[in-house]
Amino acid sequence: MTTPSRRELANAIRFLAIDAVQAANSGHPGMPMGMADIAEVLWNDYLSHNPNNPNWFNRDRFVLSNGHGSMLQYALLHLSGYDLSIDELKNFRQLNSKTPGHPENFMTPGIETTTGPLGQGFANAVGMALAEKLLAQRFNKPEHTIVDNRTWVFMGDGCLMEGISHEAASLAGTWGLHKLVAFWDDNKISIDGNTDGWFTDNTPARFEAYGWNVVRGVNGQDAAEIKTAIETALKSTDKPTLICCRTTIGYGSPAKAGKESSHGAPLGKDEVAATRQALGWEYGPFEIPEAIYDGWRVRSTGVQREADWNQLFDAYKSQYPDLAAELTRRISGDLPEGFVEAADAYIAKLQAEGPVIASRKASQMAIETFAPLLPELIGGSADLAHSNLTLWKGSKSVATNDPNANYIYYGVREFAMTAISNGLGLHECFIPYDATFLVFSDYARNAVRMSALMGAHAIHVYTHDSIGLGEDGPTHQPIEHMASLRYIPNNDLWRPCDAVESAACWKAAILRSDGPSCLVFSRQNLAHQQRNEQQVADIARGGYVLKDSNGAPEVILIATGSEVGLAMDAAAQLGDKVRVVSMPSTNVFDRQDAEYRESVLPRDCRKRVAIEAGVTGFWHKYVGLDGAVIGIDDFGASAPAEKLFPEFGFTVEKVVEAARALG
Numbered sequence: 001m002t003t004p005s006r007r008e009l010a011n012a013i014r015f016l017a018i019d020a021v022q023a024a025n026s027g028h029p030g031m032p033m034g035m036a037d038i039a040e041v042l043w044n045d046y047l048s049h050n051p052n053n054p055n056w057f058n059r060d061r062f063v064l065s066n067g068h069g070s071m072l073q074y075a076l077l078h079l080s081g082y083d084l085s086i087d088e089l090k091n092f093r094q095l096n097s098k099t100p101g102h103p104e105n106f107m108t109p110g111i112e113t114t115t116g117p118l119g120q121g122f123a124n125a126v127g128m129a130l131a132e133k134l135l136a137q138r139f140n141k142p143e144h145t146i147v148d149n150r151t152w153v154f155m156g157d158g159c160l161m162e163g164i165s166h167e168a169a170s171l172a173g174t175w176g177l178h179k180l181v182a183f184w185d186d187n188k189i190s191i192d193g194n195t196d197g198w199f200t201d202n203t204p205a206r207f208e209a210y211g212w213n214v215v216r217g218v219n220g221q222d223a224a225e226i227k228t229a230i231e232t233a234l235k236s237t238d239k240p241t242l243i244c245c246r247t248t249i250g251y252g253s254p255a256k257a258g259k260e261s262s263h264g265a266p267l268g269k270d271e272v273a274a275t276r277q278a279l280g281w282e283y284g285p286f287e288i289p290e291a292i293y294d295g296w297r298v299r300s301t302g303v304q305r306e307a308d309w310n311q312l313f314d315a316y317k318s319q320y321p322d323l324a325a326e327l328t329r330r331i332s333g334d335l336p337e338g339f340v341e342a343a344d345a346y347i348a349k350l351q352a353e354g355p356v357i358a359s360r361k362a363s364q365m366a367i368e369t370f371a372p373l374l375p376e377l378i379g380g381s382a383d384l385a386h387s388n389l390t391l392w393k394g395s396k397s398v399a400t401n402d403p404n405a406n407y408i409y410y411g412v413r414e415f416a417m418t419a420i421s422n423g424l425g426l427h428e429c430f431i432p433y434d435a436t437f438l439v440f441s442d443y444a445r446n447a448v449r450m451s452a453l454m455g456a457h458a459i460h461v462y463t464h465d466s467i468g469l470g471e472d473g474p475t476h477q478p479i480e481h482m483a484s485l486r487y488i489p490n491n492d493l494w495r496p497c498d499a500v501e502s503a504a505c506w507k508a509a510i511l512r513s514d515g516p517s518c519l520v521f522s523r524q525n526l527a528h529q530q531r532n533e534q535q536v537a538d539i540a541r542g543g544y545v546l547k548d549s550n551g552a553p554e555v556i557l558i559a560t561g562s563e564v565g566l567a568m569d570a571a572a573q574l575g576d577k578v579r580v581v582s583m584p585s586t587n588v589f590d591r592q593d594a595e596y597r598e599s600v601l602p603r604d605c606r607k608r609v610a611i612e613a614g615v616t617g618f619w620h621k622y623v624g625l626d627g628a629v630i631g632i633d634d635f636g637a638s639a640p641a642e643k644l645f646p647e648f649g650f651t652v653e654k655v656v657e658a659a660r661a662l663g
């Protein structure tokens, strides 16, 4: 083979995808076949990255929001020289391979974010582009452009049909994220067939209305047109760009091109052969001629790019040593020296002072105390700042060019907010928090799940945690939410009972870098609880003995949040054989060693009552068949909170009664 043509370089992607899907007898060949030409131009001519170091800080971020086309990304990573061997491609979709069904950030070098749930990758990319903008305005100096990378996204019709695309595109437009470039795979096909019956929006006009720069009518099968479109995108200095690429799903397949049948199933042996014929690809499955590899790799100047940047950074370091040190620290993910000590001192101070306040207020005080120490802390609320209490004195909107911009007015966009948090959390240098009412965590829920699946450092703040919010009534009163968030693997839910636990859970969430934390706070004031030093330290273990019995406990009351005070009052009436366990995080408690768990909830004591203003079923894990749960298996009601708690059985008398009924 002589020097391969662009089409031949793209055909390498096509056939790696076709053959891997065929070998796995599972997967999605149509999208990689349709987007191969776009991908080839972008990766070979524009993407600034270093395949030898997928974590190079100033790399461009590439996000495949239409993650079902994962083989496109795996082929790109392989061809451009990432540590992803041809054997891994042969093992597509097999157990423990680096090529799972959808791209997973923790499985494969070079994958920035896990995609598959349509639309979320796009919102992650908006978070990454925001991260770049903020780091640039914080760290760049006129003669030192240290932070300078783009975020490129591929998205399909499905991503654009999803509501989250509206939320995320709207914010990207408002923020003027001009280094964000999205490619729309406009193939007029989704799983159910031709989209004429369900997707007829004027997408270009829609994005123009969001304030995007839109390049219309690009032939996505034509390298020259793609190049011109990208050049136009690069010129945008104030708007993100959407490049609308007309493509043919399954391009090259004589029988399946342009049809939904190529979307999510192997082409079939005969059709694979026919496609080889049609595209003039003479090579066997997983056979890539050296000339094709050369064609891909000769273009990758990654090592040089990173070396150039290192030089730039050295010069920056000598002129701005403090800024360089801060950036280096933030890239490493290390917290500032002294943070933990400062947090502990603050928690101890709260324990001594004992403020009686709402835990949402305590949360705000924790932010106020910790944020000045943590320039990486960035957050906001979905239009509930004054209810969620997420603003602090140093809050500066990210819509400004302020070098210390750190606050995000998300507007009413819970889902994109959470997925943008994920993008920020996956990007170096940030610890994101987001906030809404607990009941609306449902709007954000799959993005919370994705934080957990990806191991993204993200803090989801949910206030108005129960019927305790009062008059807004059942639409606003969370019932099943805490239990259901606790069930998400690798998600730590915290529901603190007073200001001390609130600060401690913020500290835990800041320290926890390998997954999300949901911090659940009350609207109403909560009593302060007495603790000794050991008890204060044990909050971090998720559950601990707040008030012990005289001798072995005969009854254990387990409670969280606002119900801890109630448990303490009930215990006072039940006598000194009663232990009260405060359980701010069952997730964290469950991770403690068996000995510790036994020391808090001894097996011998079967008379247990759990008290939490939420669904009862969850708590049977802790109280067993012999225990009782005081909770709510209904939707709440509209009334002042003081009226609602007794109405739903949250009274000292009821707790005492339940404990005594255990015999």
Ligand SMILES: Cc1ncc(C[n+]2csc(CCOP(=O)(O)OP(=O)(O)O)c2C)c(N)n1
Binding pocket: 030, 031, 066, 068, 116, 117, 118, 155, 156, 157, 158, 159, 162, 185, 187, 189, 190, 191, 249, 263
């Ligand atoms: C949130 C979500 N809903 C549903 C799906 C299942 N699904 C995967 S691909 C797809 C169709 C996507 O259409 P399009 O983006 O046009 O992809 P194409 O067929 O063009 O590759 C659907 C419904 C999903 N992955 N995520």
Ligand SMILES: [Mg+2]
Binding pocket: 156, 157, 158, 185, 186, 187, 188, 189, 190
């Ligand atoms: Mg489509």
